[in-house]
Amino acid sequence: xxxxxxxxxxxxxxxxxxxxxxxxxxxxxxxxxxxxxxxxxxxxxxxxxxxxxxxxxxxxxxxxxxxxxxxxxxxxxxxxxxxxxxxxxxxxxxxxxxxxxxxxxxxxxxxxxxxxxxxxxxxxxxxxxxxxxxxxxxxxxxxxxxxxxxxxxxxxxxxxxxxxxxxxxxxxxxxxxxxxxxxxxxxxxxxxxxxxxxxxxxxxxxxxxxxxxxxxxxxxxxxxxxxxxxxxxxxxxxxxxxxxxxxxxxxxxxxxxxxxxxxxxxxxxxxxxxxxxxxxxxxxxxxxxxxxxxxxxxxxxxxxxxxxxxxxxxxxxxxxxxxxxxxxxxxxxxxxxxxxxxxxxxxxxxxxxxxxxxxxxxxxxxxxxxxxxxxxxxxxxxxxxxxxxxxxxxxxxxxxxxxxxxxxxxxxxxxxxxxxxxxxxxxx
Amino acid sequence: xxxxxxxxxxxxxxxxxxxxxxxxxxxxxxxxxxxxxxxxxxxxxxxxxxxxxxxxxxxxxxxxxxxxxxxxxxxxxxxxxxxxxxxxxxxxxxxxxxxxxxxxxxxxxxxxxxxxxxxxxxxxxxxxxxxxxxxxxxxxxxxxxxxxxxxxxxxxxxxxxxxxxxxxxxxxxxxxxxxxxxxxxxxxxxxxxxxxxxxxxxxxxxxxxxxxxxxxxxxxxxxxxxxxxxxxxxxxxxxxxxxxxxxxxxx
Ligand SMILES: Nc1ncnc2c1ncn2[C@@H]1O[C@H](COP(=O)(O)OP(=O)(O)OP(=O)(O)O)[C@@H](O)[C@H]1O
Ligand SMILES: [Mg+2]
Numbered sequence: 001x002x003x004x005x006x007x008x009x010x011x012x013x014x015x016x017x018x019x020x021x022x023x024x025x026x027x028x029x030x031x032x033x034x035x036x037x038x039x040x041x042x043x044x045x046x047x048x049x050x051x052x053x054x055x056x057x058x059x060x061x062x063x064x065x066x067x068x069x070x071x072x073x074x075x076x077x078x079x080x081x082x083x084x085x086x087x088x089x090x091x092x093x094x095x096x097x098x099x100x101x102x103x104x105x106x107x108x109x110x111x112x113x114x115x116x117x118x119x120x121x122x123x124x125x126x127x128x129x130x131x132x133x134x135x136x137x138x139x140x141x142x143x144x145x146x147x148x149x150x151x152x153x154x155x156x157x158x159x160x161x162x163x164x165x166x167x168x169x170x171x172x173x174x175x176x177x178x179x180x181x182x183x184x185x186x187x188x189x190x191x192x193x194x195x196x197x198x199x200x201x202x203x204x205x206x207x208x209x210x211x212x213x214x215x216x217x218x219x220x221x222x223x224x225x226x227x228x229x230x231x232x233x234x235x236x237x238x239x240x241x242x243x244x245x246x247x248x249x250x251x252x253x254x255x256x257x258x259x260x261x262x263x264x265x266x267x268x269x270x271x272x273x274x275x276x277x278x279x280x281x282x283x284x285x286x287x288x289x290x291x292x293x294x295x296x297x298x299x300x301x302x303x304x305x306x307x308x309x310x311x312x313x314x315x316x317x318x319x320x321x322x323x324x325x326x327x328x329x330x331x332x333x334x335x336x337x338x339x340x341x342x343x344x345x346x347x348x349x350x351x352x353x354x355x356x357x358x359x360x361x362x363x364x365x366x367x368x369x370x371x372x373x374x375x376x377x378x379x380x381x382x383x384x385x386x387x388x389x390x391x392x393x394x395x396x397x398x399x400x401x402x403x404x405x406x407x408x409x410x411x412x413x414x415x416x417x418x419x420x421x422x423x424x425x426x427x428x
Numbered sequence: 429x430x431x432x433x434x435x436x437x438x439x440x441x442x443x444x445x446x447x448x449x450x451x452x453x454x455x456x457x458x459x460x461x462x463x464x465x466x467x468x469x470x471x472x473x474x475x476x477x478x479x480x481x482x483x484x485x486x487x488x489x490x491x492x493x494x495x496x497x498x499x500x501x502x503x504x505x506x507x508x509x510x511x512x513x514x515x516x517x518x519x520x521x522x523x524x525x526x527x528x529x530x531x532x533x534x535x536x537x538x539x540x541x542x543x544x545x546x547x548x549x550x551x552x553x554x555x556x557x558x559x560x561x562x563x564x565x566x567x568x569x570x571x572x573x574x575x576x577x578x579x580x581x582x583x584x585x586x587x588x589x590x591x592x593x594x595x596x597x598x599x600x601x602x603x604x605x606x607x608x609x610x611x612x613x614x615x616x617x618x619x620x621x622x623x624x625x626x627x628x629x630x631x632x633x634x635x636x637x638x639x640x641x642x643x644x645x646x647x648x649x650x651x652x653x654x655x656x657x658x659x660x661x662x663x664x665x666x667x668x669x670x671x672x673x674x675x676x677x678x679x
Contacts, residue, residue, distance in 0.1 A: 374481070379518040379572075380528070382478050383588060384506035384536035393531065397522025397571075 007042035010060050011140075014043060017062045018148050027115030030127040034146035037131065041138040050137050053317035053349045054259055054288040059141060059233050064177035064203030067229035067256070076168070077197040077223040077414070083166040084108070086153060090171060090201050091178020093151050105159035106192065111152040111181060122154040125183045129209040129237035133263035137292065142235040142261070145207040149181030156185040157192035157216075164193035164219075169200035171227055176201035182208040186216035186244070193408075194218070199225020199255070204232040214241040214268055220248040221411055223418075224255060228284070231257040236275075242268030242297070249406045251415055252279040252287055253422050259288040266293070266300040266328075276305040276405035280419065281314030281346075282426045289337070291320040295328040295358075304335040307402045309395055310346035311426070321353040324361050333363035340398045341371055342391075392423045429456040429627035430477075430596050435488035437476050437652075446472045448652035449488070454596070457624040461638055462631045463663060464649035465671050470631045471515050473649075474600045478512040479505050492596060506532075507539035509595030513585035513602045515631075520572040525584070528572050529554065529591055536592060557590045561617055578605035586617040597621070598629045603637035615640030635667035648674055 003011070015038075020031050044056040058065050079085075086108070087097040093110055101108040114122045127146040133139055155165060167182070178201035186192050190213070200206070212218050224232065232255065238246050252258050264273050279287040293302045308316035318337035339348035350367040372394055380390035396419060403419075406412040430452070437447035446469050454460045462470055476483050477490060479502035490498050497505050520528070534544040545553070558568060561583050573581050582602050589597055599618070603611055618628065618641050630641060638646070638660060646662040647654045650671065655678045656662065666674070 373520075375518045376520045378480050378502060379514070379520065380523075380532070381502040382480075382506055382512055382514075383528070383532035383592065384503050384539065385528075385532050386503050386535060386539075387501065389531065389535065390503075393523055393528075394520070397520065400522040 003042040004045070007045050010045070011039065011042045013062055014060060015039075020147060021150055024116040026118070026123045027126065031147045034127050034130070034143045037134065038140055038143040038147060041134065041140050041143065043140050043144075050290055050319055053319070053351075054257075054286065058231055058257060059203070059259070064175055064201070065231065066174045067171070067202035067227055067231065068174060069171060070199065070225070070227040073226055077418070078164075078166050078168075078195045081164065081166070081195075083164045083195065085166045085168055087168045087170060088151065088178070088180060088200065090173050090176035091151060091180055091204070093153075103161065103163070105157060105161045105190070106165070107156045107158070108165065109154050111149065111154060114154040119154070121156055121185045122183050125185060125209050125211050126154075126181070129211065129239055130207060130235070132265070133237050139235060139261060139263070141205055141233045142207050142237075145179055145181055145205050145235065149179045149207065152181040152183075154183040155192070155194075156187065157190040158187045160191040161193070164195050166195040166197070169196070169198035169204070169225065171199040171201055171225060171230065174202055177203045179205045180207070182206075184208065184210040184218070186210070186212040186218050188213040189215040191217040192219070194220050196220070196222040197225070199227035199230045200232065202230060204230065204234070206232070206234040208236050210236070210238040210246070212238065212240050212244040212246060215243050216241065217245040218247070219407060221406055221408070222248070222250040223415075224250065224252040224258060226254045228254050228256065230255050233259045234261065236260070236262040238262070238264045238273065240264070240266045240268060240271040240273055243270040244268060245271070246273040246275075247405065247407060248275045249402070250277040251418070252277065253418070254281070254285065255287070256284055257286045259290065262291045264293045264302070266295050266297055266302065269298045269300065271297065271300045273301070274303040274305075274405050276303070276402040277307070278399045278402040278419070279308045279316060280422055281308070281310050281316065283312045283314060285310070285314040287315070288317045289320065293322050293333065295322070295324045295331045295333065297328060299330040300328070301332040302334070303405070304337070305402045305405055306337040307399050308339040308348060309342065309399065310339055310348065311342035313345045315347045315349070317349045318367065319351040320365070321355065322363055322365065324356040324358050324363065326357040328358045329360040331358060331361040331363065333361065335365035336401070337367045338398070339369045340395060341369060388427050392420065395423055396420065429493060430454040430629065431489075431491045433489045435473075435476070435490060436486045437472060437483050438486055440482050440484045445486075446483075446652055447476065450652070450654055452647065452654060454627045454629055456595075456627050458644045459622070459628040459630060459641060461643040461646045461663060462629065462649050463633065463646065463666050468649045469652040470649055471600055474512050474598045474631065477598060478502055478510060503535065504539070506592075506594070507536045511589050511592060511594030511597050513582070513589060513597070513599040515600040515604070517573050517581040517585055519574045521574050523572050525568050525570060525572050526554065529588060532588070533591055554591060557587055560620070561587050561590070561613055563587055579607060579610045582606055582614060583610060586614050590617055590621065593621070595625060596627050596629070598631070600631045601633065602630075603632055603634060611637065612640060635663045638663045650675055
């Protein structure tokens with residue numbers, strides 16, 4: 001079907017300003033087919049079904065809109081942990097600032113290096129999970145990412161990796177436009193934790209493809225950067241083998257525009273996928289979670305827990321789907337999306353969906369939007385807790401279900417502290 | 429301790445007067461009880477005293493230890509020593525009972541210019557108080573009142589009171605929903621706190637609680653006023669004859 005003219009124009013203008021990076025044979029091929037995918041779907045427009053809540057224009061634009069740097073972050077996330085840190089400055093790998101990439105139980109290679117060699121596991125994944133994720137909803141920015149990603153790493157865990165891999169994204173130029181692509185393969189029974197943190201760039205397009213073999217476990221905690229003016233569109237694609245585990249949590253505080261997409265396929269029996277997010281926004285803040293979970297095997301469990309605290313004009317959106325394919329019996333699917341609106345200017349838009357083609361399943365979903373519970377607030381105050389502290393307690397309580405999805409207690413505590421800090425800086 | 433003079437209260441949202449001239453004087457060291465028919469304004473009085481939104485004081489005064497409290501925020505009244513055990517304690521999912529109590533206790537201490545209690549001292553104190561009310565460790569860890577039975581909620585109110593050691597304790601139907609043993613536990617909890625520097629205002633429908641917590645004075649509230657006050661025998665009279673006689677007599 002021909003694309004509408006406006007879409008064509010937007011797409012052509014953007015493509016004219018981009019050039020395919022130099023890559024070895026297989027990568028060039030993968031990039032080429034991603035480009036074809038992008039051309040056939042076109043960049044998004046407001047009329048597209050899954051872009052009705054979020055305006056894509058600043059993501060479509062040829063140049064990244066400027067974003068001032070945030071210099072108040074004297075306590076960057078995860079930096080006190082024993083981890084392997086990989087630093088990207090405005091989307092460019094910084095070898096000096098990064099740790100040595102050698103670590104027991106895991107292979108880590110810079111994308112440029114991997115694409116020049118015949119590394120079959122990277123070749124079998126790069127753009128492959130992305131390509132699977134366009135049905136029924138096209139994700140043009142992900143195809144754009146596969147075609148034009150300028151940097152990234154490929155990671156293959158072969159055993160229990162002794163420490164987390166920390167992808168640290170620094171933002172130092174006000175007009176940077178970063179496109180990073182990550183490929184992650186968790187081999188049979190291997191166990192890998194990936195931490196991500198930082199604003200990355202004025203505009204950031206990120207794609208992470210995660211393939212988890214039977215019995216493998218993937219843990220993911222991400223803190224998106226606090227820069228108020230940054231924009232980001234991120235994609236997390238995951239495919240789960242038998243009895244494998246996928247756990248992902250994202251904290252978003254600030255940022256002018258964030259669209260976090262996830263597409264998770266449970267393809268092996270007895271797999272478990274949990275994806276959670278907590279977002280807090282004050283003022284010019286637009287946060288979008290677009291999450292699709294597909295059950296295509298027996299006896300799998302999935303949980304989506306998304307909570308947003310919004311005030312002063314901030315907007316939150318959630319589009320989430322649980323798709324249970326025919327034959328995916330004994331599916332246990334759960335989805336909750338909730339927002340706490342701290343004033344009347346904040347807004348939450350949700351599109352929760354269930355699509356079920358198997359008969360022996362237990363799926364539930366719910367979406368709510370509400371204000372602080374006045375009864376609870378009075379109860380706390382009547383015991384002597386000052387109004388502002390009582391509100392913070394209730395906000396943290398509201399976010400608790402999402403934070404509880406983080407398995408590492410120290411990281412969960414750290415995130416709670418950061419949220420407390422944010423709340424105390426954003427009172428009334 | 430607590431002096432209420434000619435208190436008139438109406439709902440903020442609508443023109444409905446609820447308290448129509450309440451006079452009450454509860455001296456330190458004393459226990460006063462309030463009884464009265466459903467809807468007579470007992471809970472409203474307790475809410476207005478603790479500073480809940482939604483009511484407008486149209487006339488009258490309330491003083492705690494001589495200080496006017498009507499302009500104070502609920503948390504300031506709490507720090508000044510006022511405590512209300514709710515008729516319907518509120519469930520707060522996501523806030524642990526312990527965290528809640530520790531935050532409340534330390535907030536009150538800070539407001540009074542006292543040192544915060546250390547985590548260890550707090551734990552010791554709460555374990556001791558919880559044990560005497562037969563509240564187990566599991567209940568302390570759970571979110572505030574969530575999934576508690578009616579009786580457990582009421583015991584939790586008394587635990588909070590025991591921890592916060594307020595000067596003026598208002599108990600709104602703390603006995604309703606309690607079994608006989610729980611009633612005794614609650615009464616023991618209250619009696620343990622009785623001393624010369626503390627006063628109680630006990631709202632109840634039943635004489636039974638007053639067998640355990642002996643009041644010095646019993647007041648009858650009807651249609652937003654205290655219509656009769658007397659000794660403990662007044663509660664017995666209500667128990668035996670209902671309110672009809674008393675209301676007819678004062679009408
Ligand atoms: N927020 C409100 N909106 C409407 N009516 C109210 C409100 N608060 C109290 N009232 C009314 O005020 C009157 C007094 O209520 P209150 O709860 O104080 O009675 P009570 O004496 O505690 O009764 P009970 O013995 O049933 O607990 C009742 O008629 C009640 O319906
Ligand atoms: Mg009442």
